[in-house]
Amino acid sequence: MAEPRNLVLVLGDQLDLDAAAFDGFDAARDAVWMAEVAGEATHVWSSKPRTVMFLAAMRHFADALCAAGRTLHYTLLSDAANQGSLQAQLDADVDRLRPAVLVMTAPGDWRVLQVIKGVAQAQGLPLVIREDRHFYCTVREFAAHARGHNSLRMEYFYREMRKRHGVLMNADLPEGGQWNFDEDNREAFGTAGPGPVSERAVFEPDAITRDVIALVESHFATHPGRTEDFAWPVTREQGLVALQRFIAERLPLFGRYQDAMWPGEPWLHHAHLAAALNLKLLHPREAVDAAVAAYHAGAAPLASVEGFVRQILGWREYVRGIYWTRMPGYAEHNALDANEDLPAWYWTGRTDMACLRDAITQTLQYGYAHHIQRLMVTGLFALLYGVKPQQVHVWYLAVYVDAVEWVELPNTLGMSQYADGGLMASKPYIATGKYIHRMSPYCRGCRYDPAKRTGDRACPYTTLYWDFLMRHEARLSANPRMALQVKNVARLNDEEKQAIQERAAAIRSGGVA
Incomplete structure (x- = not known):
């Protein structure tokens, strides 16, 4: 093909043959661009299951594009000419292909949008961004x-x-x-x-996915997570099977x-x-x-x-x-002035807290945890601990196979960490260890007691819950939905408050894990 009229850019979360970017596609005059670049797996420390998910799905979609007769320019991660970053790769390929127009469906990441806009501007090319039809609401x-x-x-x-x-x-x-x-x-x-x-729908990796798994194990050997249990749907056909199985079973x-x-x-x-x-x-x-x-x-x-x-x-x-x-200001919110570092064991699962150990271990193994494990186990602990919300955001974006920033960032900063000060949630979602005890048997096999807030056997959730209320008492007392919880702080005498604060300090210093 000569210099293409339209070069259609397809990102790893845009794997739809009927996407708006393909409207009016002319196989004789247009082409598709896709690229695997290491920078998209390293700008956050992307877990192995997440990286496999994206790359395997991209490669299967590339096959579907070719089968549909669409000219495709695809750069593999292992290609000698791979530039390593989205910006550099797109810039080099635009130099080589010389399209008249860049066309894409609206991306799901503000950072990526700015990168692509920057390349188009530097190249002096028009960039046509079309509505993402995978949503009910524009x-x-x-x-x-x-x-x-x-x-x-x-x-x-x-x-x-x-x-x-x-x-x-x-x-x-x-x-x-x-x-x-x-x-x-x-x-x-x-x-x-x-x-x-009922068993979830499991998809045995085919030759394409197995090649991706080997590539990820080689290129990203130090990244967290495991690949031996990877069985996610990576094609549209598999996605439909997964949906049918869920609905029926x-x-x-x-x-x-x-x-x-x-x-x-x-x-x-x-x-x-x-x-x-x-x-x-x-x-x-x-x-x-x-x-x-x-x-x-x-x-x-x-x-x-x-x-x-x-x-x-x-x-x-x-x-x-x-x-x-x-965006982009939303990403910087930190309404509770939380500035603690995320505990290192979030990347390993090595903690004595049974609920966190289970949730993080399964996350690293499968790239998955359901919404209560995310909100009321891993997220709740980070909120009570006082982790800087941007670090919590990086962790969630890195470890889950479904993580794309448009969905992950508001869920983390707004719903989980209350960093937006109540834009999304009417109050912080906080609880003692008794919530986890009520919704699971984790506490039965844990060294910590959810009913205790001080002492060596006190559940860190319970200790940090009371410490959270004391640290934010002035702010929370103005919230009608928090009034009852804040009033309970007044029932504590000075000795109890000091014991809670000392225990909380020990937890944050690494004395409890």
Whole structure:
């Protein structure tokens, strides 16, 4: 092909043959550009499972592009001419190919958008950025929603989305007479545990994925995580199988036990679809429509279906809107002035705290933890400990196979760490170790006692919870939703407060791990 008319740029989270970037694609005059560059795995210390997920999915998508007859310029990580960074690689390839126009679907990362804009400007080329159709709500529509509301609470946005798209609605009323079924979706497992749980959809690595695994083990040998258990969907066909398996086998109990945890059971009744959705192997409408169809067919209860729909139509769309209407400043928020370093054992899982050990170990093994493990185990500890939120963000972005910045950053800084001062969450999500004890049996096998806040056997969560309330008492007392918790601090005498603070200091100094 001579110099292409349009060079369509495809990033690792844009693996959709029907993406807007391909609208009007002419196989005789246009070409596609993709590149594997080490810089995208090292700007955060990307875990091996996450890197395998992206590279394997990219290579399978490259095959799909070629099968569709689209001219593709693809740079492998191992190519001798690989420039090592997104900017340098794109710049070198534009020099070589001399396209008239660069075209892309809107990316999911502010940093990446600035890099591509910079290359286009330096090359004197027009850059056409098209809407990402993998969402129900455009960024402009979210911005209009934000202007029309004094508060950016997800619940109001979610209701608006349900109405606009006619999802689980009877005329203007929600299906079942209520908007959410949180009260039905917070059960813990009994003492006997979760019982039989359907196997998640597992995809044995094929030759392409095996080559990627070997490459990652070689190029990123010092990065965290393991690859021997990698079995994620890396093609659209596999993503559809994963969706079908979830709807048929785990959706019925998804809602009821979505907050429950159990040692050694990472998968439970969860969907495990976020990576396929975020890399665009699946469309969110497919997932929502399949769940709603299961409800109407009598195959899944409304509480489970509504809970699943809320995660996609509500929360997923909401965090994207927050990200793109608040960046780049949002990434720097630190409303609680938290400045502790993330404990080193977050990268190894070597801690005596049973819940954290289990959640981090499975994260490093599979690149996965469900939302309560992220929010109320790893995230809660970091919040109570006082970790600088940008370090927590880097960890979450690095370790999970589904992590793309538009979804990960607001979830971490806003929901988990309360670093945005309440833009997303009406209060900090804090709890003592008793919450973990209520939702799991972790505490039974732990050296620490969730009922104790001082002494050598005190649960670090419980100690740090009380220390958190004392450190932020003035700020939190102004929050009506925190008033009762803050009042409990007044019941502590000076001796108890000092003992808590001394124990908290010992935890932060590394005396407790």
